[in-house]
Amino acid sequence: MKWIGTSLRELPRLRNCKRRRVSSWDKTGGNADYILINKNETVTIADIKGAGCITHIWITLDCSAPYYLRKILIRMYWDDEENPSVEVPIGDFFGIGHAIRKNFISLPLTMSPENGRSFNCFFPMPFSKRALIEIVNEAEQAMIFYFYIDYEEYDRLEEDLGRFHATWNRENPCKGISENGMDNWEFLFGGTNLDGKGNYVILEAEGKGQYVGCNLNIHNLRLKREVWNWYGEGDDMIFIDGDQTPTINGTGTEDYFNTAFCPQQEYCAPYHGITVPGGKNWSGKISMYRFHIEDPIYFEKSIKVTLEHGHANRRSDDYSSTAYWYQTEPHKKFKPMPPVEKRLPKEEPKEID
Structure with a gap:
């Protein structure tokens, strides 16, 4: 039986592998430790042959294009597959949407100083x-790009290991309802939703695997002071292995992200947090994360992870998300990545402080 414990507990275990790295170091011995990626260019930053496991990725870049974190994509392919298992705007992949970077810490992802x-x-x-x-530069300018890809090299890989996946989605705006004729309380808290129809979809995957978390980004588009x-108040509803009603039901947006009572505070913990808390009266942009590190959600055939956009899907805000999971290959092909103009964040409205 294998010794079960955290990565810290596993450190004394002696392992039969070799430690490797691919990086952007200056091969001349100088200090130009970066690569140049021109606009509209796709560059392979790692092409590793054989069996192994990537254990850490570090990236920093310099690009002066506005909203560049939504214009640059990161893609990953495993074992000569045709379709990418990871395809996400680079800022969203590392934990925060809206093309925002700022210092935050979680167990699997961080943005670190200086200024994220x-x-x-x-x-x-x-x-x-x-x-x-691969890195895909769809910004209108070239960029300098620094990276480490740290990995372990094995003679062979254990057969029970799934492949890492990440995908991005956006609904802008979500399809809510008109509030005409309703008071505010009825609009925000009225109605019912038992089957999840019209919910925002964070992940829809087929195969055997486990969902391990997401970040969610909301832009409040209801301009009411x-x-x-x-x-x-949007409940999480997760459908597993073809269930037509939710296999797992939640109690509200803030509850799924392990917070409570309509939070407006920035907070970071290993498995959950609010990186962008929004402005006055929950205006503007919000970003949150939840990682199922200790509590993965397993599926044998399929999974659909959804969230109401406001209670009973009444609100019409801008939602985007990145989902992270492991599964067997082949995976269900992702929807085409939207063009750059469909990925850009909205400007903050002048009506809201």
Whole structure:
């Protein structure tokens, strides 16, 4: 039986592997430890042959294009697959949407000083034959790009290891209802939803695996100063292995993200947090994360992870998200990545402080 414990507890275990790294170091011995990625260019930053596991990715970059974190994509392919297992705007992949970077810490993802410009990922990413990582620069300017890809090299990979996946989604705006003829309380808290129809979809996957978390980004588009304008109360509803009614039901947006009572405070913990808390009366942009590190959600055939956009899907805000999970290959092909103009965050409205 294998010794079960955290990564800290496993450190004394002696392992039969070799430690490797691919990086942007200056091969001349100088200090130009970066690569240049031109506009509209796709560059392979790692092409690792054989069996192994990526254990850490560090990236920083310098790009002066506005909203560049939504214009640059990161893609990953495992074992010569045709379709990417990871395809996400780079800022969203490392934990925060809206093309925002700022210091935050969680167990698998961080943005670190200075001012969140250092991106780190500690999700393990096993592969049996090959690991390929690409950066796609769809910004209107070239950028300089620094990176480490740290990995372990094995003779062979254990057969029971799933492959890491991440995908991005956006609904802008979500399809809510008209509030005409309703008072504020009825609009925010009325109605019912038992089957999840119309919920925002964070993940829809097929195969055997486990969902391990997401970040969610909301832009409050309801421009109302005079009433209580809370964006939440949307229940999480997770459908597993073809269930037509939710296999797992939650009690509200803030509850799924392990917070409570309509939070407006920035907070970071290993498994959950609010990185962007919004403005007055929950206005503007919000970003949250929840990682199922200790409590993965398992599926044998399929999974659909959804969230109401406001109670009973009454609100029409801008939602985007990145989902993270492990599964067997082949995976269900992702929806096409929207073009740059469909990925850009909205400007903050002048009507709201």
